[in-house]
Amino acid sequence: MAGVYFVFMMGGAFGYRIPPAGWRPEGWIPPVAKNSMITSRHVHLKNAHKTKQFWLIWAVLTLNVSAGIGVIGMASPMLQEIFAGSLLGLPELKFSDLSKEQLTAIAAIAAGFTGLLSLFNIGGRFFWASLSDKIGRKNTYYVFFLLGILLYASAPWAAGIGSKVFFVAAFCIILSMYGGGFATIPAYLADIFGTQFVGAIHGRLLTAWATAGIIGPVVVNYIREAQIAAGIPRAQVYDFTMYILAGMLALGLVANFLVRPLSDKWFMSDEEVASLQAKTKAEAAGPTGSFGIGTGGLDGKALVAWAVVGIPILWGVWITLQKTFVLFG
Numbered sequence: 001m002a003g004v005y006f007v008f009m010m011g012g013a014f015g016y017r018i019p020p021a022g023w024r025p026e027g028w029i030p031p032v033a034k035n036s037m038i039t040s041r042h043v044h045l046k047n048a049h050k051t052k053q054f055w056l057i058w059a060v061l062t063l064n065v066s067a068g069i070g071v072i073g074m075a076s077p078m079l080q081e082i083f084a085g086s087l088l089g090l091p092e093l094k095f096s097d098l099s100k101e102q103l104t105a106i107a108a109i110a111a112g113f114t115g116l117l118s119l120f121n122i123g124g125r126f127f128w129a130s131l132s133d134k135i136g137r138k139n140t141y142y143v144f145f146l147l148g149i150l151l152y153a154s155a156p157w158a159a160g161i162g163s164k165v166f167f168v169a170a171f172c173i174i175l176s177m178y179g180g181g182f183a184t185i186p187a188y189l190a191d192i193f194g195t196q197f198v199g200a201i202h203g204r205l206l207t208a209w210a211t212a213g214i215i216g217p218v219v220v221n222y223i224r225e226a227q228i229a230a231g232i233p234r235a236q237v238y239d240f241t242m243y244i245l246a247g248m249l250a251l252g253l254v255a256n257f258l259v260r261p262l263s264d265k266w267f268m269s270d271e272e273v274a275s276l277q278a279k280t281k282a283e284a285a286g287p288t289g290s291f292g293i294g295t296g297g298l299d300g301k302a303l304v305a306w307a308v309v310g311i312p313i314l315w316g317v318w319i320t321l322q323k324t325f326v327l328f329g
Helices: 002-015 052-088 100-135 137-160 164-193 198-205 207-229 239-258 270-283 300-327
Strands: none
Touching: 002 300, 052 100, 052 137, 052 164, 052 198, 052 207, 052 239, 100 137, 100 164, 100 300, 137 164, 137 239, 164 198, 198 207, 207 239
């Protein structure tokens, strides 16, 4: 796995090219920002973390990811323990009643559920990020939090009535918003802090992801184990967890509401920006193109790059869909 990751990550890294300062696609006219949340100025990296907006967005990402990553960690056991024999067409059997062979069978079915969540994680990054271009980043996060609260709070109800369709659909949407949150946050930062240092600011903000990677699974697993130790039936141990995750999203909703445009004191002067961009231009070297669509369409390198990435993804989608058919079979 380490070798495979290394090849793909290095291929991606060497595919990047930094365009010269001021470069624009031929014929491109920058849109006029009509949203007061979108700045045309720039904040220096050394000042970004000194603003309350940085930490509010940090909280927004932490809480959104904590809820989503908690689900990723417990997706397979959650489906198995809640629906148990229902996954095999034996609704009368609880999780504790299943034989070793039946446990193996429902584990394979639950793997399909996990794979399906991964597909929505991928798709959500395209869908929600694109939607944010239309409705704005702040409004997109409002959707994440409001819809997420509704879905988490209704998950125990779906489990109680034994609705696999609603339960699976709810968590697929939740995971799409988990992925969408990652895809939207760089643009949110660019809107607030400008584009000059957005890459580095984003890097610092990703400490929120690391924090969520601790909070989400620890909270979910701790509550699950505490519920089991208290004698709560396995089909019900996740109910309280869902309400806790909904509460996290409610806090994220408040943090997102408090995000406001920065005051003028945080922005660099035009002279500072020009000096930085001139330095970037002086240091830029090598080709400025990349694997992509040129004036003549897809070139050979682009086709190879898309094939290397696309074929494994399509294979994974096919395998996941096969397992999904079993889940609802």
